[in-house]
Amino acid sequence: MAPEERCAALHGKYELGRLLGHGTFAKVYHARNVQNGKNVAIKVVGKEKVIKVGMMEQIKREISIMKMVKNMNIVELHEVMASKTKIYFAMEYVKGGELFAKIAKGRLREDVARGYFQQLISAIDFCHSRGVYHRDLKPENLLLDDAGNLKVTDFGLSAFTDHLRQDGLLHTTCGTPAYVAPEVIGKKGYDGSKADIWSCGVILYVLLAGFLPFQDENIMAMYKKIYRGDFKCPPWFSSESRKLIMKMLEPNPNSRITASKIMDSSWFKKSVPKTLRHREEEEEFGLASEKVKEVETMNAFHIISLSEGFDLSPLFEEKKRDEKDQMRFATTRSASSVISKLEEVAKTRNFSVKKSDSSVRLQGQEIGRKGKLGIAADIFAITNSFVVVEVNKASGDTLEYNQFCSKELRPALKDIVWTTTK
Template sequence: MAAAAEDKCGVLHGKYELGRMLGHGTFAKVYHARNLHSGNSVAMKVVGKEKVIKVGMMDQIKREISVMKMVKHPNIVELHEVLASKTKIYFAMELVRGGELFAKISKGRLREELARNYFQQLISAIDFCHSRGVYHRDLKPENLLLDEDGHLKVTDFGLSAFSDHLRQDGMLHTTCGTPAYVAPEVIAKKGYDGAKVDIWSCGVILYVLLAGFLPFQDDNIVAMYRKIYRGDFKCPPWLSSDARKLITKMLDPNPNSRITIAKIMSSSWFKKSVPRSLRKNEDEEFSFSGDKAKEEVETLNAFHIISLSQGFDLSPLFEEKKKTEKEEMRFATTKPASSVISKLEEVAKTSNFSVKKSDSSVRLQGHESGRKGKLGISADIFTMNPSLLVVEVKKASGDTLEYNQFCSKELKPALKDIVWTSPTEHSTPA
């Protein structure tokens, strides 16, 4: 039983009735569930806190929640809400009943018209993600679901990244993804463009849809990586000339010359029989109007996402930290990143710290040596949605006690007027 969140009748938070298990992975189980208020069915993904904390995956869980709240699109599985107890996190998600696209492919290659239909929906979803600064980074048929009407739905944003995660060179650097679908520049570990990596994976998916097997195959993973790195593959003879051209441009091992999504969508193969709902001029359907964006912030104000019940220290749901010797703190704000950075610069100026900054991070470096050298503090700014940021402040160097004293006596009071608190809270956090 998940603390007080789930009662003896299998009812979660008095709102969802849990049913049979639909599937499970290493860190999560997925159940059929019914919303007792609306009667609608959902897929309830249940993640054990202790397990993900132990393997250091909590940031990945938080990122997945943040991303799924941002990307509302007909071809992306919708996250309805997130609930939590002391031991578990519950994702109430759109129930997609048609299974994985992988199951369909495992029976053999698809007709070109059907493959094109799925591919058009995939590209529409990924183009939308990229327009929001979100890169999936683990696209494969197992992460593409089909509903009862055969509509494709992208899922599993656990390895996704925001444009905020780019380093100073403008690139992402985390090595991730599934080997057979991963782009050569990710293998090279030299930094990569998240959009171009997703395009490569979409190219592998298109090849698999049309061919019925992978373009880069080898029992030896090192040999397979060599093939990927060289772009060493052959198209089977039954592929049409236009399909071959498109796949070859998508599986270009040079990311600088690899085809863009805009050019994919304007290619003759892609444009053939494009469903009306996917045409570019109807993209407004998927974007937030001002009012819609406001609604999103209001749902987040209760912070069902990560139970942000106080302005400062937003992590009690996820981390059992000791009361002493904390080396990080978090706070939420509706102010722009520039305001956060300005505040931190003011603190640095009055406290004899030097400052290094970028658009989404600030580093404060003390000039005087303490018990364990000079105190260094880093602050990273994460976008939850266009109107809401979470700032994570960490000790980068120096003594933990000195860091905690600095935070409580100087940093928190200075940040007080930009820290967001729920309208339901009547007291100001200390």
């Protein structure tokens, strides 16, 4: 690695090691966090290259998505750093390598394949519940940790619900040919969740068979097989697994099985790991998303990003600056002082208020262009005397939210917002 690259990547925090892999636009290195000794993977992306080919929006999207999808079966993004020439992803280090390496040695036993498949569907269903579609699912993008747990990686081709066109469908043709759904090839628009389910069906077939369901040296001939759903299951497939794969590799996306139906199938339910069962129970009773929230802490990266001179927000935002639905500021006042200030603002507009020690929810009573305006403010304690507040639009129209922030909220908070002399 070049000295400039090594110095920039460290930022006083990471000690870079051997090269783990590389692609057209990125290199991935093993690294060690010098503060806690933990292993991480550092993905290094050259800005010049991605800008030259118009991929900066894709990089921003990948960062945004990885910040959204925190799940035990998805590779975690710890933080993002940037220099003038590079972008650095500090990610969870997954020691066991690609699932593809296991398949390359031959097909897996049905119980082993089911274990990996259960974790895959759990991760993908989690993504879909947050409006994220992977769009490039294949064994090469499924990693295994040293305990044998599956981790989905490489969200570079992923899409948000926000990327749907007016017809409610995605229209970008992407993915790996042998794993791509027929409707994606058709270029008439597709549902991202249904296309991901098709890819999961191909992966399950490969796990159990040791080879692909759709194969041909001529790619157009292979596409024709995919269009028709022209494949055969080997005789060693159990009847239950065969039925499930047939439902997943259904060429008509409207008739294709859903993730919830897959998880409800008898084949899937056999020996569901305790970790998955526990998470399903939490979600059923609302525990996973509604846990009591204490005043949280933020790292130095977040503090630096508050300074205009170190503003890395373009790496995380898809929207233009005049379309923001988030505002962040710092203050040396206490969390209770911030809450009191927000309550004062709410009274002037007759907003209802719900509050805890670390959050305030303001709900408007008037119906605007897109319903009632809702504001969410989350308070993060950096130290006892330094607090960061994130204000987001929870509901309603973005333009009305921005007008409220600029004309009422910002002026009302002016005397408590932390500023530095430049």
